[in-house]
Amino acid sequence: MDKSVFLEDLDAFAYREALASGEAIVLIPVGSLEQHGPHLPLGTDTILSSHFAEGVARRLGALVAQPIAYGYKSQQKSGGGNHLSGTVSLDGATLVGVARNLVKSFLKQGVRHVVFINGHFENYQFLYEGIDLALDELGIEPGAEQSVLLLSYWDFVSQDTLMQVYPDGFPGWDIEHGGVLETSLMLHLEPARVAMDRLIDGPAAVLPRFDRLPVVPERTPATGCLSSAAGSSTAKGGLLYGQVVGDLAADLAGELIREPALAVVPA
Numbered sequence: 212m213d214k215s216v217f218l219e220d221l222d223a224f225a226y227r228e229a230l231a232s233g234e235a236i237v238l239i240p241v242g243s244l245e246q247h248g249p250h251l252p253l254g255t256d257t258i259l260s261s262h263f264a265e266g267v268a269r270r271l272g273a274l275v276a277q278p279i280a281y282g283y284k285s286q287q288k289s290g291g292g293n294h295l296s297g298t299v300s301l302d303g304a305t306l307v308g309v310a311r312n313l314v315k316s317f318l319k320q321g322v323r324h325v326v327f328i329n330g331h332f333e334n335y336q337f338l339y340e341g342i343d344l345a346l347d348e349l350g351i352e353p354g355a356e357q358s359v360l361l362l363s364y365w366d367f368v369s370q371d372t373l374m375q376v377y378p379d380g381f382p383g384w385d386i387e388h389g390g391v392l393e394t395s396l397m398l399h400l401e402p403a404r405v406a407m408d409r410l411i412d413g414p415a416a417v418l419p420r421f422d423r424l425p426v427v428p429e430r431t432p433a434t435g436c437l438s439s440a441a442g443s444s445t446a447k448g449g450l451l452y453g454q455v456v457g458d459l460a461a462d463l464a465g466e467l468i469r470e471p472a473l474a475v476v477p478a
């Protein structure tokens with residue numbers, strides 16, 4: 212059996228051995244508990260970020276920490292809105308605090324690099340703030356040995372992949388909620404957790420250029436999805452996952468791994 216990359220499977224002595232190398236990299240998946248229409252589970256963002264972290268960790272020899280399984284409030288223009296039941300969210304200050312606590316704990320224990328792998332659009336700036344506050348409190352300045360990286364996995368999808376996944380034109384990452392990207396990835400990675408027979412096709416959401424609070428609920432399509440998942444396939448999911456994990460692992464290896472011998476091992 213393959214050695215697990217998940218911290219939850221490691222014993223404390225094996226973890227300390229990894230720390231003692233001085234080269235430990237810990238990836239933290241970040242997601243949400245959020246409605247994703249009738250065909251995808253509420254945990255989709257967390258499930259997908261965890262799979263990306265696992266794939267990258269295997270190639271880099273990194274470890275994957277417990278995910279942050281709740282996210283910042285779903286916004287109408289990127290996740291349908293926080294008013295929809297099934298969506299359970301954190302205040303910004305709470306997510307900032309969680310990120311800050313995790314960075315402080317891992318870096319103080321001797322982890323060299325922490326990498327947040329984000330899978331929920333609304334989280335990004337709160338994670339950034341938590342990281343910044345933690346580094347400030349730890350007195351970690353530019354040029355230090357230790358660092359923290361933050362990324363959203365969809366930013367690694369290449370133009371070439373995009374054209375193959377969306378032959379009729381790409382709707383935009385913000386309204387890719389419950390759409391072809393997430394559905395195809397879930398079909399590839401977790402087929403038993405997708406109900407394609409429940410998928411409802413329809414036009415993409417038409418949303419104003421401003422945010423209005425409180426939201427006008429009718430602006431979110433009844434499905435809860437902002438673009439249609441029709442056209443999703445296992446093959447598209449496999450293409451997306453393989454390309455993103457490959458590029459992500461290569462970028463992180465180039466940025467974080469000192470010893471070329473340790474760099475990217477084939478999956």
Ligand code: ZN
Binds near residue numbers: 330331388
């Ligand atoms: Zn999502």
Ligand code: MN
Binds near residue numbers: 256290331333
């Ligand atoms: Mn989301």
